[in-house]
Amino acid sequence: xxxxxxxxxxxxxxxxxxxxxxxxxxxxxxxxxxxxxxxxxxxxxxxxxxxxxxxxxxxxxxxxxxxxxxxxxxxxxxxxxxxxxxxxxxxxxxxxxxxxxxxxxxxxxxxxxxxxxxxxxxxxxxxxxxxxxxxxxxxxxxxxxxxxxxxxxxxxxxxxxxxxx
Numbered sequence: 001x002x003x004x005x006x007x008x009x010x011x012x013x014x015x016x017x018x019x020x021x022x023x024x025x026x027x028x029x030x031x032x033x034x035x036x037x038x039x040x041x042x043x044x045x046x047x048x049x050x051x052x053x054x055x056x057x058x059x060x061x062x063x064x065x066x067x068x069x070x071x072x073x074x075x076x077x078x079x080x081x082x083x084x085x086x087x088x089x090x091x092x093x094x095x096x097x098x099x100x101x102x103x104x105x106x107x108x109x110x111x112x113x114x115x116x117x118x119x120x121x122x123x124x125x126x127x128x129x130x131x132x133x134x135x136x137x138x139x140x141x142x143x144x145x146x147x148x149x150x151x152x153x154x155x156x157x158x159x160x161x162x163x164x165x
Contacts, residue, residue: 034076038069038117045110052103059102060095066109067091073116083119087112 044050045062053059070087077084090109096102139147 034069034072035117035120038066038073038113041065041069042110042114042117045106046114053106056102059106062106063095063109066106066113069113070109070116073113073120076120077116077123081119083112083115087116 041062045066053062070091074084074088087109090105090112093105096105
C-alpha cells in the first residue's frame with residue numbers, strides 16, 4: 001500500500017491561512033524497535049498467508065527493507081557473529097534478474113534476517129559503542145543553575161579582592 005503525498009485538509013497540521021501550522025505539543029514518538037520492524041518485514045516474506053511478490057519492483061522494495069534491517073540489527077551485535085556474517089554476505093550479493101532466482105534470493109535474505117533477529121533477541125546487547133567509553137550522565141537544570149551561580153559568585157569575590165589603583 002502506498003501513501004499519497006497530497007496535502008489533506010482533514011487531519012493535517014495546516015491550520016487557518018496558507019503555510020500556518022498548528023503547534024505540535026505532543027511528545028515525540030518513541031523510536032520503533034528494530035527487531036519488531038524486521039519481524040514485520042520477514043513475516044511479509046516468509047509468512048504462510050503472504051503470497052509471493054508480483055512484480056520485480058515489489059521484490060526490490062522488500063530486499064531494500066531487509067538489507068536496511070540487517071544493517072540496523074548488525075549495529076546491535078558484535079562483529080564476527082556467524083548469523084551476521086551470513087546476512088551481510090547475502091546483502092552484498094547482487095539480486096538476480098530472473099523471476100525464480102530473485103524470489104529464492106528474497107527468501108534466503110529473509111531467513112538470514114530472521115536468524116540475526118533471533119540472535120539479537122537472545123543476547124540483547126543494545127547498541128555497541130564505537131569508543132567503548134562510558135558516557136557521563138547529563139546534568140539536571142538545577143545543577144547547571146548552581147554551577148552558574150557559583151561561577152558568578154567566584155567572579156564577584158575575585159573582582160572585590162582586586163586592589164584599586
